[in-house]
Amino acid sequence: MGPQPSTTAEGAAAATAPGGVTELLDLYDEVAKCGRCGFCQPTCPVYTATNKEAHVARGKNALFRNLIEGETPLDPDLREAFENCLLCRACTANCFPAVKTDQLVISLRETYGQQLGRPTIQRWIFRRLLPHPRLMSWIIGTMWLGRRLGLAGVAKRLGLLRMINPKLENAMEIREEVPNSFLRTRLKKRASPVKASSGLKVGYWISCGYNYMLPEVGEATVDVLEQNGIEVTVLPNACCGLPVYCYGDIEGARLLAKGNLDKLGDLGQYDYIVSDCGSCSGHLKEYADLLKDDPEYAERATALLGKVRAFSELMHALGVSVPLGELPATVTYHDPCHLGARYQGIVSQPRELIRSVPGVDYRELREADWCCGAAGSYNFMHNDISMKILDRKTENVEKSGADVLVTECPSCIMQLSLGAKRRGLPTRVLSVSQLLQEAEQAAPPAGTEATTTAPENESPGP
Amino acid sequence: MPHDVGDVLAELALLAPGAASDGNPQTNVAGLVPAVSVSPTTVSELGQIVGWASRRGLAMAALGGGTKLGIGNPPSRLDLLLDMSAMNSVTEYDSADLVLTAQAGVTIQHLRSMVREDSLVLPLDPQSRDRATIGGVIACADHGPRRRQYGGLRDLVLGLKVVLPDGSLAGFGGRTLKNVAGYDVGRLFVGSLGTMGVIAEATIRLLPVPACEELLLVTVPGLEQGRRLVARILGSVLIPSSLELLSPACVGLLGFDQHLGSSDTESLLLIALEGHPAAVERQVRDISAFCAELDSGTEMVESRRASELGLPVDEAWDTFAGLREKALGNGSCVGLRCTVPLARVWDLAAAAEERSRASSVALSYTMSCGTGYLEAYAAGSPADLRTFAEGVRADAEYREGAMSVLDGWSVLGEEFDAWGGRRTDFGLIRAVKEKFDPQGLMNPGRYLGGL
């Protein structure tokens, strides 16, 4: 049979040199699988934009392995490699031994942060701001006020933003307008939740992206759920913690997860926990793994896993019960990384929902699951590369000839809208829920068509 | 010859007793007759002779069937003729593996016949097959009309054994279809005109005989119709094995006009079709349809099968294989070989016709329309021929191609460069020559730049 390949970290430890970063040892077997074939290159959006080996999985794996084997010190020169990763997993999907480079990157970000520290502002945001939605709303509300009053514009012209951090200017450019009220506030103000005709009760998870930037999407989601007879309760959640996790502050991510489980309380009151953000729904499904070693929360996290549904996932499973009117438009769909094949595996559901809308001419987007380049904060931390990645995506959108581009993630929506604007495309970018809402609103009013309505349906027409 | 012929013959007799030698060979190599010729029988004998000759400073040239002695410039010197006719055995032949290795002096016809018995095809169909040898065909890069299907020598030669100018033996490639071990020096020998060394043995890839072979003879009133027809064929999914155009004079020279009843202004396109019978039939039908599309009243493009005309396919190609010899013996004293990107060959032909009229030169030619070759035979006064040749060369080079002299350099005059304008790689070509043949003894003076 021959010498058995080492599958234990202890066996591997014998092979490592002194001076190696032992904190990374548990992933040694993983990185040793990399045969350096280079097939990750054409699939990596970052590498495709820059052609730099440090930006592609093979390069990151090489550095990671060097760290373990003591060939490369853990120092700031490594940031180029581990910061430039979208965690989109396209590399893993195309890798012969399926090396989980995204895990290596996060692990490295964690170790780096632990040993060389994190920027203060980052620590403050992750540990002090994100777990407290009310504080966060207050601060962001003030910032948005400043933007709407033009103060940010002034600050930009005076170069103040650039003095604080050059990336802040980029951040501003991602989105021109900011909402005048947040989603949570708007949902509180809506007419009292409609009694469920379907008997289903869901807890609606508020994504930070929709809350602070695109409240109209969240409103559409809740509207569609309610129109379909589902009783919606807005959850008192804080940030799901994905950005914290992605930056490698695993401990901070765990704290947020536990805090959210506390805030959600008894999950038994909901049939499902639904999120219209691909990142949130994806990360909530990871809580079980994140907290698997926590005796107090492990069970609750697993219970959560059983309840979490992405919006498209849920609507597709239940079926849309409300009549949909005609939307004559050419429509295409972009797979958000965290929703699509490489994370939650929700690929066909959004597409089928789109196709179920009468009048829609659905076109499959070329490279539909190629990352848009937003990746949370990547688009302003590494704006030039992000824009190159976006350009490729936008070119594909243009080639599709679509009037409407649908997706299910606030980061993607903002990034893709920016892309359309940069290229001068008239394409509208909508969430799946917004598309369904438009279709529902386009339906002829109840009573004018011979539509059967269930006797217990008390909801008035639009 | 720097030495006494008698001494040379005596030394040769001692060195290679099995090799017959001749102190008064009659062979004229582009205007020069060597003093001595010798016929080695084995590769090692050849090596010994070449080594000895290079120590003696004798200029050498290898002789195959003597069918292409007029290529290029005349030799600046020639002392010793290496007659390869005695090295004519097939060293290895594996019909199951589709590969054969033969010594350089074996004729193409012999190889074709031999493999045919096993239902195989030697994918080489150059002119004068009964005399042209495999070594000569490779050294001169002499292809035939079915190059489009068979591939070029670059694709067919799997391995070579050569004797280098210093007499040492070197092998390149092997007998497998795929081989990327080391540097592929053997490739440079294709078309090298023996200036890098002597090809002793070649390993060639074979192909199976197709299930069905057909030949279409398409009469074409003029170049324009021919161009449109060929463009139509090439743009379709059809896979003809040859697209060989014969000018009217060539048609007459080969006697094809009698089979066809064609006029003396019509050109002839020979389209070979090979493969499954159904595929061949389909192509015959499609090509007829394409011809019908081109008909415009009096100008008919007509496609007929060789079998319909009482002309067996093999016989037609055998006849074609005698064209060059006939043309160059028939009063044409200059042969020119051109290569251009394939779609431009029509322009080149039209320009050549124009020039021939302008300089009172009688012109006949063939074109491989799917490859980009044009082989022209011209007759006229030396001055007219020179003007004509210079013009055709300019036309070819203008079209990103080249022209070289196939025969008749002496008619064109001493200043005429048989190979045309130097391209950017000439420095490398010279460096190769200097590295492999520093004394300049292998076919000196005949190649590009007088190398």
Next chain:
Amino acid sequence: MLSEGLLDELRGIVGAEDVLWKRADLQTYEYDGYVERSLPDAVVFVESTDEVASVVRLAHRENIPFLPRGCATNLTGATIAVRGGLVIEMARMRRVVEIDLANERMVVESGIYTEEISAILEPLGYYYAPDPSSAKASSIGGNIAENAGGPHCFKYGVTLNHVIGAEVVLPHGEVVWLGGKAVDLPGFDLLGGFIGSEGTFGICTKAVLRILRKAEAIKTLLAIYDSIDDAAKTVTAIVAAGMIPATLEMMDKLAIQAVEDSQALGFPRDAAAVLLIELDGLVDGLEDMAADVLAMCRRNNAREVRAAGSEEERTALWKGRKGAVAAVARLAPNFLLIDGTVPRTKLPDALRKVYEIGDKYDLRIANVAHAGDGNLHPFVLFDSRISADKELAMKAAMEILAACVALGGTITGEHGIGIEKMEAMSILFTENDLRAQQWLKEVFDPVGLCNPGKVLPARVAVGGGAHAA
């Protein structure tokens, strides 16, 4: 280490961000698909022929070794800077210069992915025939350097047969064109020698490709066998019947098991061989030929045959072959992929030798082969972190290569010599052969700065020309 002055000069040519010199950056350029590593002194990203020429001139002037790098997917160490120096990264030079359908030519910059070429031509009804397995991740420049093959070589040939012109920056910085759009241009076939020279003769910046009209129809078949000999006999029968299939791929038992475990395609785990056959051409007669081939498979004891009736079914039949490397890669942390080639009829003998050698060294070896042209691909499984393991694997590799040569074959059909097989060159070549190869190298690179330490073993005589015997 390069001086700051030289680094500045490089920055002046390509721009400051396009010169890498920090150790951590260089460490991502010290490897390729082979197992060795060596640190370069700097990496330079070029975007035009002029930039390449300027960088090479500088290297030549300063006597610094350099090498061209495309995507570094090669398996033999061709892009490892064994003597340090400059790595010239070509990946950004990927423009399409011209598509000339009438002349059946396409001109591209050498950094473009090979598969992208055919993707661009697809809507026009044309394609570029060579399709090495790395085509979606390798550059045409790299393919040219290695004379890459692929599963369609038996019918369509290798890179050498489809590249007829190249713009090359010579190792002293001069830019020349070898060949062009016309075939058989007069002069030595320098391009024929350049193709497969593994980046040691100069840097290809543009290539003129021969492109083909796409076949009208393709028929894909799969046959499962209980013995490798039966599969090989089928291949012989097909060829004897006068057919040259576009593809003839074989997988052996260990490969089949790995594929079945990872993809569940319904391959019996005890099957000895799977043969994937593809016929292409005009639609007329294709079904007939396919039926003949299936009959041949059955006559040679195929346990089961499958034929694709649609594009989806075709993809399904190819899945196993395309997933073979991935599946085998999961059997052990690493593998050494061997590239021995034998005359087609000797393939079963070669495979038997491979199994013998595997048993001798107690190594698991899975096999995929291009059955039409006798090119074997044994995957020798090992763990590169265990040096004894690695050594055994390399020993087994050498023995397999020697066995291939003994059967009338060669030590490499597609992957090249690089560093990996330098010591094996003398199994195949005499001193005279190697000397002639050295001469050609010296013609292109008299000083020896272009990708040194590759292909020819060090002890071959350097310098000079032909000496009087």
